[in-house]
Amino acid sequence: MKFEEERKLLVEYGKKMVDRNLTKGSGGNLSIFIRKEGLMAITPSGIDYYEMKPEDIVIMDLEDNVVDGDKRPSSEYSMHRIFYKERDDIDSVVHLHSVYSTILACLRQELPATHYLIGVSGGENVRCAKYATYSTEELAENAFEAMKDRNAVFLANHGLLVGAKSLSSAFGKAEEIELCAEVYYRAKSIGEPVILDTQEVNKMLKMFQGYGQRA
Numbered sequence: 001m002k003f004e005e006e007r008k009l010l011v012e013y014g015k016k017m018v019d020r021n022l023t024k025g026s027g028g029n030l031s032i033f034i035r036k037e038g039l040m041a042i043t044p045s046g047i048d049y050y051e052m053k054p055e056d057i058v059i060m061d062l063e064d065n066v067v068d069g070d071k072r073p074s075s076e077y078s079m080h081r082i083f084y085k086e087r088d089d090i091d092s093v094v095h096l097h098s099v100y101s102t103i104l105a106c107l108r109q110e111l112p113a114t115h116y117l118i119g120v121s122g123g124e125n126v127r128c129a130k131y132a133t134y135s136t137e138e139l140a141e142n143a144f145e146a147m148k149d150r151n152a153v154f155l156a157n158h159g160l161l162v163g164a165k166s167l168s169s170a171f172g173k174a175e176e177i178e179l180c181a182e183v184y185y186r187a188k189s190i191g192e193p194v195i196l197d198t199q200e201v202n203k204m205l206k207m208f209q210g211y212g213q214r215a
Helices: 004-019 077-086 099-107 116-121 137-146 167-190 198-209
Strands: 029-034 039-042 058-061 066-068 092-096 152-155 159-164
Touching: 004 029, 004 039, 004 092, 004 167, 029 077, 039 077, 077 092, 077 137, 092 167, 099 152, 099 159, 099 167, 116 167, 116 198, 137 152, 152 167, 159 167
Parallel strands: none
Antiparallel strands: 029 039, 029 092, 039 058, 058 066, 092 159, 152 159
């Protein structure tokens, strides 16, 4: 089976999305770009993550052709493809329907810098993209535009999209952004959160560049 490692990772992280209450059933989608091959491995449409098998993962090129697999790819594949075509800093995309991020997306609000972990977004906020119907090219283009110089974006009335070099990194960023969204939501319920200033955010962004383990 071609790209067995990538297929297994997508199945594993699909289950993690459900286990960590970041989505329900078959909601959301994940992908990995095998850059040297110019091919994308993406979760199939409408299959529960706990029923998904590695062989269900669909392999596509960036011209929308399925090159391996007998399942239909996620209907949101264009929202993954646009980042692989246009950004060389993203080799994995995670889209989920986590509750607090989706609440802000339904309010069409950005997530401001009320917690230092906003730094994982790559900037001082997580923007909300203009609304478009799900699974459309318009949605992909709106998401791409709103995620310029960022690693994450809210999709209006829809959910959260995160990109990174690896699937583990994209998933980790998604979890941290969801935490920031929950903290912001809860803080707003009892008062007005204090927004960190641009100088402090820039300091955090530099610190995040050297955070964690290095090979």
